[in-house]
Amino acid sequence: MNQFSGNFDPVTDKTSVPARARDWIKVLSNYREPSTSRSFYELGLTLGPFITLWALAWWSLSISAWLTLAISLCNAAFILRLFAIQHDCGHASFFKNRTLSDWVGRAIGVLTLTPYDVWRRAHAIHHSSSGNLTRRGIGDVDTLTVAEYEKLSRYRRFRYRMYRHPIVLFGLGPGYLFFLENRLPFGLMAKARYWVSAMGTNFAIIGALTLIWYFGGLMPILLIFVPSTLLAATAGVWLFYVQHQFETTHWEEEEDWDMHDAALMGSSHYVMPSVLQWLTANIGIHHVHHLYSRIPFYRLPQVLKDHEGLAKINRMTIRESIVNARLHLWDEDSKRLLSFAEAETMIATR
Numbered sequence: 001m002n003q004f005s006g007n008f009d010p011v012t013d014k015t016s017v018p019a020r021a022r023d024w025i026k027v028l029s030n031y032r033e034p035s036t037s038r039s040f041y042e043l044g045l046t047l048g049p050f051i052t053l054w055a056l057a058w059w060s061l062s063i064s065a066w067l068t069l070a071i072s073l074c075n076a077a078f079i080l081r082l083f084a085i086q087h088d089c090g091h092a093s094f095f096k097n098r099t100l101s102d103w104v105g106r107a108i109g110v111l112t113l114t115p116y117d118v119w120r121r122a123h124a125i126h127h128s129s130s131g132n133l134t135r136r137g138i139g140d141v142d143t144l145t146v147a148e149y150e151k152l153s154r155y156r157r158f159r160y161r162m163y164r165h166p167i168v169l170f171g172l173g174p175g176y177l178f179f180l181e182n183r184l185p186f187g188l189m190a191k192a193r194y195w196v197s198a199m200g201t202n203f204a205i206i207g208a209l210t211l212i213w214y215f216g217g218l219m220p221i222l223l224i225f226v227p228s229t230l231l232a233a234t235a236g237v238w239l240f241y242v243q244h245q246f247e248t249t250h251w252e253e254e255e256d257w258d259m260h261d262a263a264l265m266g267s268s269h270y271v272m273p274s275v276l277q278w279l280t281a282n283i284g285i286h287h288v289h290h291l292y293s294r295i296p297f298y299r300l301p302q303v304l305k306d307h308e309g310l311a312k313i314n315r316m317t318i319r320e321s322i323v324n325a326r327l328h329l330w331d332e333d334s335k336r337l338l339s340f341a342e343a344e345t346m347i348a349t350r
Contacts, residue, residue, distance in 0.1 A: 021260035021291060027307070028292035031299045032093070039094050042281075042298060043085060043104070050078040050111075057224045058216060065223055072224040076231035077279045083112045083236055084281030084297060090120040091293045106197075110204040113178045113229060117197035118185045127293060130244065131262030133330075134254035138187045141169075141241055143251075146331045146343045150350075161340060164328045169241065174233035242321040243268045243286040246314070247337050251330045263290035268316045269304075287314055 053075035060067045088094040089105030102116070109116035126139030133145065144152075144160060152160065162168060183202055185194035212220050250266030252258075270284030277284060285300040288310055295303065304311040316324070327337040331346070338346070 021258070021264040024264070024291055024310075025260070028288070028295060028303065031303055032292065032294040032296075034094055034096055034296040034299075036095060038298060039296065046078055046081045046085060050075060050082060053078065054224060058220055061216070061219055061223070065219075068219075068223045069227060072228040073231055075224075075228045076235065079112060079228055079232035080235050081279050081281055082108050083114065083232065084283055086112060086114065086116065086119075087123070087283070088281070088297050090116065090123055093294045093296045106201075109201050110208065112232075113182055113201075113205060115182060115185065115194075115198040115201040118182075118188055118194045121188055121194065127263075127290065128259065130290065131250045131252060131266035132254060132257045133251050133332075134257070141245065143245070143337075144329055145251075146329045146338065146346060149329050149343060150347050161328075166325065170234055170238055174237045175230055177237065178229065178233040239270070239280060239283060242316065242324060243270055243284070245327060245337065246316060246321075246324040247327060248314070248335070249330075249337055251332075251335075260291060263287070264313065266290070268314045268321075269311065270316050270318075270321065272318060 053071055057068050057071040057075065060071060085094060086105045086108040089101040089108070092098050092101055094104070095101045105120070106116040109119070122139040124139075129135035129138075130140065136143065142160075142163060149157065149160065183198065185198045188194040209221060209225070212225065244267060246268055248265075249268075250262050252262070264287050267287040267290040268284075269287050272280065272284050281297040282300040283289070283297065285304060288300055288303050289295065289297075324337075326339050328340055329338050329343040330336075331338050331343070
């Protein structure tokens with residue numbers, strides 16, 4: 001884990017890291033203003049290819065089902081990018097006008113199968129409690145400590161291991177989350193506004209699928225809608241997972257938890273090839289996003305360019321992220337995320 005350094009001057013020192021994560025807030029506030037023209041440009045640059053690939057995939061149905069499937073899988077990249085734009089709308093960082101951001105987010109939510117207002121609230125809870133062991137449960141991946149795991153029965157250990165298995169997390173999980181769980185406002189059922197969000201999105205999705213079925217039958221749904229959405233969902237879940245699940249991530253109990261430290265040190269800087277960075281709307285610069293979520297995604301690279309110290313924090317390559325995917329239990333003593341094998345060895349020697 002990268003350590004904070006003292007005597008930091010954000011104006012003159014571009015390579016060091018401040019003594020406290022909160023010292024970055026004033027610096028990062030200089031990047032928060034979105035450009036309306038740039039935001040519309042990014043939206044068009046994403047929505048245009050998405051619609052074009054949908055049309056090409058539909059046209060190719062008369063030629064080859066395999067060609068249709070290939071085109072639809074390519075379109076998953078633009079669904080993922082649309083979700084990233086919806087994500088910025090939820091943080092009020094995409095447009096200066098909050099109402100415009102919200103309605104653009106709601107419209108995209110139909111394409112991503114994600115009720116916007118429900119997701120926005122759950123994601124806000126995630127940001128306000130990330131890394132807090134006392135407040136786990138909404139908007140995050142279930143993570144137990146070694147001590148908690150040790151106290152579980154054999155059956156409950158088995159259940160947790162199954163939940164954290166790659167087949168469940170990245171195979172079954174994304175489809176369940178986006179096709180089924182998102183249909184109801186789980187965790188927020190007490191308030192009518194979240195039911196309106198979920199049901200409104202559901203009705204819009206049903207309406208769109210009905211039109212697709214009416215004009216094209218079942219094949220466009222089976223060969224275009226389902227595979228493209230499922231692949232985008234899988235990629236999205238992977239990104240969310242690896243950006244907080246790595247060996248030197250940050251977890252503390254409520255009394256020792258600091259939101260800014262947890263945001264900066266508990267989120268990764270996921271380094272990807274430029275094409276993937278573009279398709280994921282710079283979401284890999286996650287530590288900066290978590291520390292100051294009002295920065296538009298297209299301004300995040302400039303933050304790292306201006307402040308090299310931030311670029312060095314929690315850097316993770318794709319290869320390293322695959323290795324980190326085997327880590328599942330937080331050890332409060334060593335402040336490390338451990339594999340099941342490491343945790344079992346630790347428990348056996350106590």
